[in-house]
Amino acid sequence: MIRLKNIHRDFQVGDQSVHALDDINLQITAGEYVSVMGPSGSGKSTLLNLIGILDHASSGQYFLNDQNVTDMDEQQESRARNQHIGFVFQSFHLIPRLTAAENIELPLVLAGMPPNQRKHRVDEAMQSLGLIDRAHHTPDQLSGGQRQRVAIARATITEPSVILADEPTGNLDQKSGIEVIDTLEALNDKGITLIVVTHDPQLGKRSPRSLGMVDGRIESDESA
Amino acid sequence: MISSDIIFYGWQSLKGYRARTLLMLLAMSISVASVLLLTALGEGARRYVNNEFSSLGTNLIIVIPGRNETSGVGLSSMMGVTPRDLTLEDARALTRHRAVTRIAPLNVGAVEASWQNRKREITLLGSTHDLLPLRHWELDAGQFLPDLDWDRATPVCVIGKKIRDELFGAHAALGQWIRLGQNRYRVIGIMASEGRSIGMDVQETVIIPVASAQALLNTPSLFRIMIETKSRATMQGVIDFTVDTLRERHHGEEDVTVITQDAVLQTFDNILATLTYAVAGIAAISLVVAGILIMNVMLVAVSxxxxxxxLLKALGASRRKILLLILTEAMLLSLLGAAIGFIIGMTGSWGIRIALPEFEAYPPLWAMLASLLVALVTGLLFSLLPARKAARLDPVNALQGH
Structure with missing residues (x-):
């Protein structure tokens, strides 16, 4: 489902060129649960941004569902992000002035779905994540765990093929963190591909497949 | 993305940043309101002058001593600087034309009027019987100047209402003798209050026969000759006849200015219309300033x-969608500001009309449309830059807040 071939990503910092990603070759099949581990600056976030089509490779090729992402124009990229990819961020990234329900339906709004069709799907998503009584609360009225569950509901509302989670438990206490991970894993059980970036070894151990990154390279690729 | 969602999103973010929204609305609405108010004042002035001139009556020709090189009302015609006097004989010669229905020679001066021990300065008008119907004035009581030979200096006068009130108070004025300068005149009529015309309030004038006025003011020359013709069609003939006759009488020299009400009206109309455009232009500058304010605030809003x-980009918003969202937000702001300004402007000009009933201060249609249009266009133009800035943000950096 995800295929990276000889991916390089270079940043120019002053006079120096930094290799954030150095010749990455990676294949992830549909329904996999992969954790990406590594020290900070190892390129794990860059890898995630690249898979999420937020960032572009300096060279190499990226296929998502057999489509060559490298050839896409800006409009196609946006559509691909909207349809195929769900993001879960460490800092939630909810829009403070919108209610939980409005935050969750945002990807559908951007996709141009009419309101009556959206309502049904938003209700369903909130039901399954236990958020139904929080529908009309704004983010500042929700707990951290609830906020992240709203963000997960938002990430899954378009029924994407892959969820990309960058340190999803980084801003949460342990109990809420485990709840969030349980939620994500439950989604993976239903068939969604799940890629989690973390530097928490406990979290890394939970996934069947674990990638270890150092200096922009995949140093280890272990399957349990 | 469907349009109602785009508008809802813009509306939500305007509500989300209340202080900035209110400030922008204030700037925009003040600009639009000032365009409406200023043009309403200009338009009111134009209508006022128009009405004043209409009260002169149509088919009216005015002869002014002195030659004006350019057409219209010039300095010399205003000041009455004249190389050769315009006399009663000149006026009489003009009555020969068949199309002339009425003719009123006019003398004007300032003298002191007194009755018993009350005194005041008045504007003295010397004229003839025809002045009343020619100017469409009306009498309140008594009668107007008698229809006698122009050369007879009869000691009678017709006074304005205000003069009657100030000189006579509660006493009956008709039949009383008042003193004007050295002479005494019997009050035979009182003017009704409606009679008003440019720069001269009939209520504050005293009208006496033209020959009496010439004697009193000690001048043989006339201030004006007013001629009424049978119809509009005959006006040009009478104008030509007037010019020819007076040139002949003044030894071949064309030393009078003949104007029609239309020409005077046109001149004033042009001046006031230009003024209205000018103030509208000045007010429009404030709209542009409001536009620049919108740009600044939208730039801040974007940062x-x-x-x-x-986040929107990560959720699948393309550059075009971001552009659309920001522009819609700015347009909502301009639209709302313009609407509020429109209401303020219309209420304000209504207030002016209440305060000054003679002043029909309605903002003209073009000013309403133009102010709304300029508000929207500047709102749109000045938010293009911030919107483009937002659309071009790199999503990875933007998610981290820089």
Whole structure:
């Protein structure tokens, strides 16, 4: 489902060129649960941004569902992000002035779905994540765990093929963190591909497949 | 993205940043309101002058001593600087034309009027019987100047209402003798209050026969000759006849200015219309200033919401959608500001009309349309830059807030 071939990503910092990603070759099949581990600056976030089509490779090729992402124009990229990819961020990234329900339906709004069709799907998503009584609360009225569950509901509302989670438990206490991970894993059980970036070894151990990154390279690729 | 969602999103963010929204609305609405108010004042002035001139009556020709090189009302015609006097004989010669229905020679001066021990300065008008119907004035009581030979200096006068009130108070004025300068005149009529015309309030004038006025003011020359013709069609003939006759009488020299009400009206109309455009232009500058304000605030708004824009991109908003969202927000703001300004402007000009009933201060249609249009266009133009800035943000950096 995800295929990276000889991916390089270079940043120019002053006079120096930094290799954030150095010749990455990676294949992830549909329904996999992969954790990406590594020290900070190892390129794990860059890898995630690249898979999420937020960032572009300096060279190499990226296929998502057999489509060559490298050839896409800006409009196609946006559509691909909207349809195929769900993001879960460490800092939630909810829009403070919108209610939980409005935050969750945002990807559908951007996709141009009419309101009556959206309502049904938003209700369903909130039901399954236990958020139904929080529908009309704004983010500042929700707990951290609830906020992240709203963000997960938002990430899954378009029924994407892959969820990309960058340190999803980084801003949460342990109990809420485990709840969030349980939620994500439950989604993976239903068939969604799940890629989690973390530097928490406990979290890394939970996934069947674990990638270890150092200096922009995949140093280890272990399957349990 | 469907349009109602785009508008809802813009509306939500305007509500989300209340202080900035209110400030922008204030700037925009003040600009639109000032365009409406200023043009309403200009238009009111134009209508006022128009009405004043209409009260002169149509088919009216005015002869002014002195030659004016350019057409219209010039300095010399205003000041009455004249190389050769315009006399009663000149006026009489003009009655020969068949199309002339009425003719009123006019003398004007300032003298002191007194009755018993009350005194005041008045404007003295010397004229003839025809002045009343020619100017469409009306009498309140008594009668107007008698229809006698122009050369007879009869000691009678017709006074304005205000003069009657100030000189006579509660006493009956008709039949009383008042003193004007050295002479005494019997009051035979009182003017009704409606009679008003440019720069001269009939209520504050005293009208006496033209020959009496010439004697009193000690001048043989006339201030004006007013001629009424049978119809509009005959006006040009009478104008030509007037010019020819007076040139002949003044030894071949064309030393009078003949104007029609239309020409005077046109001149004033042009001046006031230009003034209205000028103030509208000045007010429009404030609209542009409001536009620049919108640009600044939208730029701040974009930098405040960088992370949000990054999120929208991550959720699948293309550059075009971001552009559309920001522009819609700015347009909503301009539209709302313009609407509020419109209401303020219309209420304000209504207030002016209440305060000054003679002043029909309605903002002209073009000013209403133009102010709304300029508000929307500047709102749109000046938010293009911030919107483009937002659309071009790199999503990875934007999500991190920079």
């Amino acid at each position: 405040q919401r960088i992370a949000e824009i990054g």
